[in-house]
Amino acid sequence: MAGPGSEFVPLVVVGERAAYLRAGMPCAGSARDVLAEVARVEAAGGPRWVVPSAQASLAPLVADGLPVARTWDLAEAHRLLHGGWAAHPAVVHATLAGLPLDGIPRDREADLFDLPADPLDDTRPDDPVGPGGYLRPEALTLGWADRDSRLVALARLVGDLAATQQQRMAQLGPRAVATAYSESAAAVLCLELERDGLPMDRARAEALVAQAAGPRPTSEADAARIRAERDARVLAHAPGRRADLRNPAQVKDLLAAAGVEVATTRKWVLEPYRATHPLVAALLDWRKDERIATTYGYRWLDEHVGPDDRLRGAWTASDGAAGRMTAQAGLHNLPAPLRPAVAAQPGHVFVRADLGQIEPRVLAAVSGDRAFAEATLADDLYAPVAAKLRVERSVAKIAVLAAMYGQRSGAAGEALRDLQRAYPVAMGLLDEAYAAGLARRPLRTFGGRLIRLDTALAPEAGQGGGEGWDAARGRFARNAIIQGAAAELFKAWAATVRHLVRPLGGQIVLCLHDELLVHVPEQQAEAAVAVLHRALADSARRWVGASAGVPVRFVAEVSVIHRWDEAKG
DNA sequence: CCCATGACGAG
DNA sequence: AGCTCGTCATGGGT
Structure with a gap:
């Protein structure tokens, strides 16, 4: 008896029409009817729904609150297999068919007029693949898919494409298939994150914004006055001079006049001068406030925090580089001073969990370095590394990070050489990645994601650039295999947590x-804490899988809080 | 109006 | 340290 999710069921939604294909039996019709049927099938221990993308096919189901459990996402699988971000169905199809991407036909009409076609127009064939072998550009619009037979043909094609992707994944190994599952789940999670938003304490948020940006302006003129006052607090330290603080060149001149000569006015350049002149300190504080005033101010609140006090932004499951999740509306770069405004609703708490020392632990896993894996058994991985290298913990930490990220400056020198001797397998993997970057040779992460280096950080392939760009590509490659693998483990963890907290009435919100x-x-709360730990153990074990010579330990710090700033800094 | 750049927030 | 992302403001081009 096959378990849940072992059955693959292609599902396509085009506007108000939808179709799926279960065991060769089609179900097609109005989106409302078909999706109601999908919900019933899902509730009865669903199959794995094969979709062109979660965004395109599952958004209406997610909007209705259906917790779609298992999917195969053509777009995410494509990004995994072939790298980059472009994953339109036409791109997926052409890639799997071995056709050049620059031959993909564009149909302006389909873009502009997404309307049902004339029902008497029977001149167009029912095959979603056109005469040139490419997916019809209009195939995913109601202009073409306006009748059940065509929707079913489309679903059949989607199923075939997924089958081909699976074969290619399987060639990479079982871990790649598992990664495709969790990447697909992450894409659904992204829709849920966008739907549910992040709970906020609006009053607290307003107060925190006011602290940095002043009171909410009542008019354009009022806003200008408040801005001028903020600027004046900096310019007071440079009497007799005028400068636009938002213009780096003028700021540079302003600083020079005060005796602070800098090449750029970047924060990390200025930070050492904070104490040398009060102007520098005032400027740096001004920039903090200005950041909140412009980017995370009242407009941001009004635009992104809904009437239900939830902060919402669009999410993507994998960026184009190493495959991390991204979010808009400031969800991934909320300034620390605003974090107290992220607050659980009454009767609720946040369970916050973060992976400790995730990148070196991932390095141990993906390299299979037995000695380094042994170090992961410690709560603090750097302690055993320091002991082995006979150096201070801080030195060991810098050396490990330098190895992973390719530090150029600084003095990790001798410790780095010792690191090489102590953990040759892990360091060798990093060196191979660096070399691949130099040679523009593509890499794959542990979970099978293709890291393309022919286009990354290339001014123009072949010409120019020089050593600076080559080395930058090397560092990018070195970092991508770690960052990318960490993102895969993270998403596997998140997908597991998503399933396990639902029965508790919980949801992932960030x-x-x-x-x-x-x-x-x-x-x-207590049950959720246990879930987060258990989910990590389970997903890490599945993710590391068969390669486990020595087990690699992953740890999560978990705390129960009411506001986001409560847990450790 | 588009686009590159500088700056900075988060991990 | 090094890498990724998103966002805003400026200023040089069209």
Whole structure:
């Protein structure tokens, strides 16, 4: 008896029409009817729904609150297999058919007029693949898919494409297939994150914005006055001079007149001068406030925090580089001073969990370095590394990070050489990645994601650039295999947590590279804490899988809080 | 109006 | 340290 999810069911939604194909039997019709049927099938222990993308096919189901459990996402699978971000169905199809991408036909009409076609027009064939072998540009519009037979043909094609992708994944190994599952789940999670938003304390947010940006302006003129006052507090330290603080060149001159000569006015350049002249300190503080005033101010609140006090932004499951999740509306770069405004709803708490020392632990896993894997058994991985290298912990930490990210400056020198001797397998993997970057040779992450280096950081392939760009590409490659693998483990963890907290009435409300924020009724807090730990153990074990010579330990710090700033800094 | 750049927030 | 992302403001081009 096949378990849930072992059955693959292609599902396509085009405007108001939809179709799926189960065991060769089509179900097609109005989107409302078909999706109601999908919900019933899902509730009865669903199959794995094969979709062109979660965004295109599952958005209406997610909007209705259906917790779609298992999917195969053609777009995410494509990004995994072939790298980059472009994953339109036409791109997926052409790639799998071995056709050049620059031959993909464009149909302006389909873009502009997404309307049902004339029902008497029977001149167009029912094959979604056109005469040139490419997917018809109009195939995913109602202009073409306006009748059941065509929707079913489309679903059949989607199923075939997924089958081909699976074969290619399987050639990469079982881990790549598992990664395709969790990447697909992440794409659904992205829709849920966007639907549910991040709970906010609006009054607190307004107060925090006011602290940095002043009171809410009542008019354009009022706004200008407040801005001028903010500027004046900096310019007071440079009497007799005028400068536009938003113009780096003028700021540079202003600083020079005060005796502070800098090449650029970047924060990390100025920071050392903070104490040398009060102007520098005032300027740096001004920039902090200005950031909140312009980017995270009242307009941001009004635009992105809904009437239900939830902060919402669009999410993507994988960026074009190493495959991390991204979010808009400032969800991934909320300034620390605003974090107290992220607050659980009454009767609820946040369970916050973040992965400790995730990148070196991932390095141990993906390299299979036995000695380094042994170090992961410690709560603090750098302690055993320091002991082995006979150096201070801080030195060991800098050396490990330098190895992973390709530091050029600084003095990690001798420790780096010792690191090479102590953990040759892990360091060798990093060196291979660096070499691949130099040679523009593509890489794959542990989970099978293709890291393309022919286009990355290339001014123009072949010409120019020089050593600076080559080395930058090397560092990018070195970092991508770690960052990318960490993103895969993170998403596998998140997908597991998503399933396990639902019965508790909980939901993931934020994903932050190595951190999960789960919103849960307070009486379920302890259960959720246990879930987060268990989910990590399970997903890490599945993810590391057969390569486990020595087990690699992953750890999560989990805390129950009411406001986001409560847990450790 | 588009686009590159500088600056900075987060991990 | 090094890498990724998103966002805003400026200023040089069209």
